[in-house]
Amino acid sequence: MENTRTGLRETLRRGLIGSAAVAIACLGAGCDSNVGIEGTDYSTKSDKPAVTTTAATTTVTVAPVPPTTSAAATPDPESVAAVSTVRRYLSRLTGIPDPADQDSGYPLVCGATPRTWDPDGTGTLTAPPLAVNQAGLPRLKSFAEDSMKSESLRDGYISVTASVTDRAGNTQNRTFTLKSGTEGYCIGDVSE
Numbered sequence: 001m002e003n004t005r006t007g008l009r010e011t012l013r014r015g016l017i018g019s020a021a022v023a024i025a026c027l028g029a030g031c032d033s034n035v036g037i038e039g040t041d042y043s044t045k046s047d048k049p050a051v052t053t054t055a056a057t058t059t060v061t062v063a064p065v066p067p068t069t070s071a072a073a074t075p076d077p078e079s080v081a082a083v084s085t086v087r088r089y090l091s092r093l094t095g096i097p098d099p100a101d102q103d104s105g106y107p108l109v110c111g112a113t114p115r116t117w118d119p120d121g122t123g124t125l126t127a128p129p130l131a132v133n134q135a136g137l138p139r140l141k142s143f144a145e146d147s148m149k150s151e152s153l154r155d156g157y158i159s160v161t162a163s164v165t166d167r168a169g170n171t172q173n174r175t176f177t178l179k180s181g182t183e184g185y186c187i188g189d190v191s192e
Helices: 002-029 031-035 077-093 099-103
Strands: 050-053 058-061 140-154 157-166 171-181 184-191
Touching (some): 077 171
Antiparallel strands (some): 171 184
16 A cells, blocks of 8 residues: 555655746746737747657757847936037038037137136146147038037036048048036047
């Protein structure tokens, strides 16, 4: 009688373990997902795990799950303001100023006085290089608006890089260094 009970227990245990393994394999393979849940779209290529079942074992091979993507980050207002200043400046240089920019009395180039230019934080205040030499850029034909990228330098300073094309057709990246002021950003330097 004891052998019969032990045999029944062993059979039941194997059956439960086998059923659990098949259930796990089925869930892992997405057995319930082909029922046609509304709003799903299945491609012909299967990204489901491969399942192999034999009388004694079940093997589940699972492909790595791709990382999820998050929503686009909200642009930094300082970066947006700096890029807008450079865009307005380059629009003026190419001869196509923004009509809304005509009424703005705020200069896009930093003034030579007062001497407050120190983007490297050296403690030595100078006049912004572009204020001293306005010929920082050659005559421009165009600029690639989608190429503009900003980078914070230190408190109150930011740089914006843009791809510009001169009248001769030469294209190159230029870096504009801007300083924050009471009315927004002004451009103090342009470099290659």
